[in-house]
Amino acid sequence: MKIGELAQVAQCTVETVRYYEKEGLLSAPARTRANHRSYGECHVERLRFIRNCRALDMTHAEIHTLLGLMDQSAADCGGVNQLLDEHIAHVDVRMAELSQLKQQLSELRQRCQSEQTMDACGILQGLASMETGPRHERQTHLG
Amino acid sequence: MKIGELAQVAQCTVETVRYYEKEGLLSAPARTRANHRSYGECHVERLRFIRNCRALDMTHAEIHTLLGLMDQSAADCGGVNQLLDEHIAHVDVRMAELSQLKQQLSELRQRCQSEQTMDACGILQGLASMETGPRHERQTHLG
DNA sequence: GTTGACCCTATAGGAACTTTAGGGTGTGCA
DNA sequence: TGCACACCCTAAAGTTCCTATAGGGTCAAC
Ligand SMILES: [Zn+2]
Ligand SMILES: [Zn+2]
Ligand SMILES: [Zn+2]
Ligand SMILES: [Zn+2]
Numbered sequence: 001m002k003i004g005e006l007a008q009v010a011q012c013t014v015e016t017v018r019y020y021e022k023e024g025l026l027s028a029p030a031r032t033r034a035n036h037r038s039y040g041e042c043h044v045e046r047l048r049f050i051r052n053c054r055a056l057d058m059t060h061a062e063i064h065t066l067l068g069l070m071d072q073s074a075a076d077c078g079g080v081n082q083l084l085d086e087h088i089a090h091v092d093v094r095m096a097e098l099s100q101l102k103q104q105l106s107e108l109r110q111r112c113q114s115e116q117t118m119d120a121c122g123i124l125q126g127l128a129s130m131e132t133g134p135r136h137e138r139q140t141h142l143g
Numbered sequence: 144m145k146i147g148e149l150a151q152v153a154q155c156t157v158e159t160v161r162y163y164e165k166e167g168l169l170s171a172p173a174r175t176r177a178n179h180r181s182y183g184e185c186h187v188e189r190l191r192f193i194r195n196c197r198a199l200d201m202t203h204a205e206i207h208t209l210l211g212l213m214d215q216s217a218a219d220c221g222g223v224n225q226l227l228d229e230h231i232a233h234v235d236v237r238m239a240e241l242s243q244l245k246q247q248l249s250e251l252r253q254r255c256q257s258e259q260t261m262d263a264c265g266i267l268q269g270l271a272s273m274e275t276g277p278r279h280e281r282q283t284h285l286g
Numbered sequence: 287g288t289t290g291a292c293c294c295t296a297t298a299g300g301a302a303c304t305t306t307a308g309g310g311t312g313t314g315c316a
Numbered sequence: 317t318g319c320a321c322a323c324c325c326t327a328a329a330g331t332t333c334c335t336a337t338a339g340g341g342t343c344a345a346c
Contacts, residue, residue, distance in 0.1 A: 011278070018325090019303060035325065048275075051278075070267060074261075091248060095241050118218065202333090
């Protein structure tokens, strides 16, 4: 199976597949005489797994950890469960941040109900006079 | 006023100030004989404005547009109001996405209630068998 | 005259890709 | 046989908003 077919069944681009290989998420496949990558069924499964993790907004580091845990089939799945809990916490943090942001933006929006002159626009006044503290570090990988 | 003082009153780093100048958000100031940047009160105001916009997660492109609108003091503020509405929509979109994500993750988490063997872990089974469609284009700049 | 705090430019890195440049391979068709 | 065309290859740069580093210059105090 060539890279284009693999990409098609996994719903991503060939560039993405090559990128995952470079990042060490997908192992390097055999090559044909023409130096083309040749994939098997286990690559399909692994790539689908990775794409599903990405669809859930996990980082490459999280996915890498997960793949590592999975490959220790003798161990129990406690680490997997924990990783998922932590990732859910990332989502919760970002939802709370966005919720507060939305609140601030809504309040700002209310300060100009109709089209004013620039000088009278409550939004511009608000943006000029807000007192923003030092920027807080990002708590989560979700932007 | 030197760059270090400006950065301090605007709660950011000198590197950030220089970066904004390079990006065209902050106009290049006069220089001293020693080639050091020398800022006035209008730079303070503009930088604070920019930082406040960033605190509200606007992109540089959005801020650039906003600054352009502001500088046309003859016009009315309709464009400003519209830009803010659009940015609020960006936040709404991302909140909805995260909400759905959280839902999916919670369902997945429920598939493994105690520590199983890897093979039996419902989370890993779920991640292997999810049917993720082609990734949807990002609708918003908020990650 | 030397320490130290500040300033300068230019460049690289981070995340997760996408895009581009510049080529090689293999198959169908006239 | 010749050639178009779809596919494959690598390497490098672009995306966003900064941060960090390297390698230097300037200025006041002690
Ligand atoms: Zn996470
Ligand atoms: Zn207005
Ligand atoms: Zn926006
Ligand atoms: Zn489990």
